[in-house]
Each structure stands twice: as C-alpha cells, then as structure tokens.
Amino acid sequence: MALINSTYGKGRVRIMRVKRDTARHEVRELSVKTLLTGGFDRVFTDADNSAALCTDTVKNITWIVARENVGLDSELYGKALAQKFLDAYPQVETVTVISEETKWTRMVVDGEEQDHGFILDANGKPTVTVEATRAGMAVTSGLSGFTFMKSTESGWDKFFKDEYTTLAETRDRIAATAMEARWRWSRDPADYAAANALILKTMLKVFVSTYSESVQDSLYRMGMAALDAVPELIDIHMACPNKHYVPINLKPFGMDYDNMVLLPTDEPHGQIECTVGRD
Numbered sequence: 001m002a003l004i005n006s007t008y009g010k011g012r013v014r015i016m017r018v019k020r021d022t023a024r025h026e027v028r029e030l031s032v033k034t035l036l037t038g039g040f041d042r043v044f045t046d047a048d049n050s051a052a053l054c055t056d057t058v059k060n061i062t063w064i065v066a067r068e069n070v071g072l073d074s075e076l077y078g079k080a081l082a083q084k085f086l087d088a089y090p091q092v093e094t095v096t097v098i099s100e101e102t103k104w105t106r107m108v109v110d111g112e113e114q115d116h117g118f119i120l121d122a123n124g125k126p127t128v129t130v131e132a133t134r135a136g137m138a139v140t141s142g143l144s145g146f147t148f149m150k151s152t153e154s155g156w157d158k159f160f161k162d163e164y165t166t167l168a169e170t171r172d173r174i175a176a177t178a179m180e181a182r183w184r185w186s187r188d189p190a191d192y193a194a195a196n197a198l199i200l201k202t203m204l205k206v207f208v209s210t211y212s213e214s215v216q217d218s219l220y221r222m223g224m225a226a227l228d229a230v231p232e233l234i235d236i237h238m239a240c241p242n243k244h245y246v247p248i249n250l251k252p253f254g255m256d257y258d259n260m261v262l263l264p265t266d267e268p269h270g271q272i273e274c275t276v277g278r279d
C-alpha cells in the first residue's frame, strides 16, 4: 500500500480586514483555505508528527498576514500568505491559498458615499486561488454564483432535430445564469480590483448589448472580449447554468401567449461550460 498524494491545512478561516489609515475605511471580508504539501508523508504513514505544522498555526498565520497586509486585494494577500509559509518552513513544498470574498460596497446616503458604512453585495463571491512553490506562483481569480439576466435579445433556434426533439424554436426568450468563472493571470495587473471589474463590465456589456444565438455563443464572445480588454489574462473559464424561464400558456383563459408571464425554474437547467484562451 502507498500514500499516493496528500495535503492538509486550514479551511474557512474567516477574516475581515479594515483599512483605517484615513477616515475613509476600506473593508475586505474573506474566507480562506490554505493547503500545504511537502515533507508530511510520515504524519500519514508513520504516526510521526514531528515535521507537521499545526493547522491551528496555519490559521494564526492567515490572521497575522492579514494584519500585515490590511489593504491588499485578495490576489496579493494570497501571494503574501503563501510566501510566508515558503519562507518560514523548509518542509513546505507547495502552498495553495483559496479565498472567497464577501463583498461590501460603500453605502450612499443623500448622494454621498459614506466613509465607514457599507451594504452587502450578495451577487456572487469573488474567488482567488494562489498556487505557490519556491519556483513561482500561479494566480487565478474568478467569481462564484454571479447572477444576471436579460429579458429579450436571446434565442435558441436552427438546432439539430430528430424524433426525440420536442423543444420549440424561439428568437425571443429570457437569458439568465448564475455564472461560475475563473481567469488565469500571466502576471500581476497594475491593479487587480480594477482589472477584475473591467473583466466583469466587459463581459456584461457583450451579454446585454448583442443578440445571443445561444448561451454558448454569448459565453464565447464574452470570453474573447475579456481577453481583449485585459492583456494580463491567459484564459477564462465559464460554467453557466441556463436558468430557464418557461412561458406560461394562458390561452385557455382567453389571454395571449405572449412571453409576458413566465415560470422561473432552477431545475433542470442547461449547463454550458467553456474556456476561452489566446491563439
């Protein structure tokens, strides 16, 4: 019998960082998972804990690096955290830091942005994965559960048909999804937050302002536009449920069947996934 692979660390380490060097505070809330590999096989195979860093220590270091880097975006915080483990512990070979952000946006009262008031932005959680060795670090950013829709300018027609096909063609339907996306960086952009915002803005602009022949068609063009807009991107992966809204037939009640009253459904849903990269 052999230990094929292993890793360990601490998950769901929650931190709220408040940058408060001026009256205008900045807040960043994260849930962080850090996983280590290296000289830890004997912990599994020989009941030898002598090289094992406590997962409790991993949690402490997550907090300490947060205090040392209160103002860093998740990507650079993740890199700093990974570097701390590589610097401090020779037995550590790889560090994987995965963070998920709870977004707080600045409160606006009477048209004025508030210095220390925020509201929860519950639409999607920004994610970051840093995979680090002493040879280098790979950074992936993304978004989980980012939900958006449009009420027209979407269709699904001219598709393959056989004796099992029952779906009617349409050139006018709702398009809605809760997107899981991740994008890989070739190098640090000048500003991660600004670059991530530009990726989202660019993708949403394509989604809403162009007719969608299919979810596939929209995702591919959204991915290409994001790569065009942000040169530091290597590629972008999108996984999107097609959240179906089914028109309700009110003809039996003498009403038009006119796409105005629809049934929202979560399941079953189409599932469309792709990765768009550079040639």
Ligand SMILES: O=c1[nH]c(=O)c2[nH]c(=O)[nH]c2[nH]1
Pocket (backbone or CB within 6 Å): 155, 156, 167, 213, 214, 215, 216, 242, 270
């Ligand atoms: O955008 C779509 N892509 C599909 O592959 C598909 N299949 C389906 O039934 N409806 C849709 N819509």
